[in-house]
Amino acid sequence: MLASIFTILFSSLALAAPSLKISGCDVSKAKLSLPTGQTQLVTPTTTAPAFIGIGVGIQNYTCASAGTYSSTGAVAELFDISCLNPSLYTDATELVFDLWKVAPKSLTAQQVINDLSLIKSPVILGQHYFITNPITGTGLSPKWDFTSASEKGHSNAFVVGAKAGDIVAPTNPTTDVDWLMLNGVQGDLAKQVFRIQTRGGQPPTSCTPGTPDISVKYVSQYWLFGGSF
Numbered sequence: 001m002l003a004s005i006f007t008i009l010f011s012s013l014a015l016a017a018p019s020l021k022i023s024g025c026d027v028s029k030a031k032l033s034l035p036t037g038q039t040q041l042v043t044p045t046t047t048a049p050a051f052i053g054i055g056v057g058i059q060n061y062t063c064a065s066a067g068t069y070s071s072t073g074a075v076a077e078l079f080d081i082s083c084l085n086p087s088l089y090t091d092a093t094e095l096v097f098d099l100w101k102v103a104p105k106s107l108t109a110q111q112v113i114n115d116l117s118l119i120k121s122p123v124i125l126g127q128h129y130f131i132t133n134p135i136t137g138t139g140l141s142p143k144w145d146f147t148s149a150s151e152k153g154h155s156n157a158f159v160v161g162a163k164a165g166d167i168v169a170p171t172n173p174t175t176d177v178d179w180l181m182l183n184g185v186q187g188d189l190a191k192q193v194f195r196i197q198t199r200g201g202q203p204p205t206s207c208t209p210g211t212p213d214i215s216v217k218y219v220s221q222y223w224l225f226g227g228s229f
């Protein structure tokens with residue numbers, strides 16, 4: 001069932017235009033769609049999107065003494081959706097989450113993405129993970145790193161972000177992690193990063209201190225604006 005939905009979704013590209021690229025399409029004219037009635041996430045006016053990807057991964061949490069989970073970072077694989085018709089971005093995000101949710105624990109995000117390649121070879125843009133904050137030396141900072149995947153050979157094709165805006169997910173704040181706007185503080189991959197259309201990733205509302213750390217599967221769109229390298 002899922003496979004056939006993917007077949008329709010991704011093979012429509014091939015049908016529409018046999019020569020259409022499946023990755024690396026120009027997204028500079030793509031329009032970021034943000035919820036109205038909020039001021040936290042603002043579409044950049046001076047830079048254009050350079051990459052649009054779907055991230056497939058996990059959000060990690062530890063049970064704090066207060067009995068609630070606190071974030072200890074995340075790790076995700078990003079694959080390129082630049083050549084997909086923008087009207088399909090949200091459906092694609094949802095479909096990938098449906099697939100990732102039911103995937104056996106033994107399958108990595110990369111393997112699930114590779115399964116999509118049975119239909120149409122998706123291209124990995126890069127990885128998203130957390131590092132020690134490079135400015136202050138304490139705490140965690142999110143990093144998007146394309147140097148081992150789509151931008152091999154460009155040693156500055158990474159960006160470390162600092163959160164600049166945060167709204168609860170308009171889809172479902174209980175299950176879906178917040179939508180974010182981040183400013184690049186290191187690296188040349190992007191000046192700003194948006195995490196939107198999140199699916200999953202939220203921890204249970206309470207926990208028993210001393211219980212093991214948990215990982216919660218999530219999928220989201222990542223829009224990277226204004227890279228130069």
Ligand SMILES: *[C@@H]1O[C@H](CO)[C@@H](O)[C@H](O)[C@H]1NC(C)=O
Nearest residue numbers: 060072073074075129130215
């Ligand atoms: C998240 O947890 C998984 C185990 O579920 C672990 O393999 C991974 O290294 C952790 N990543 C981060 C960034 O904490």
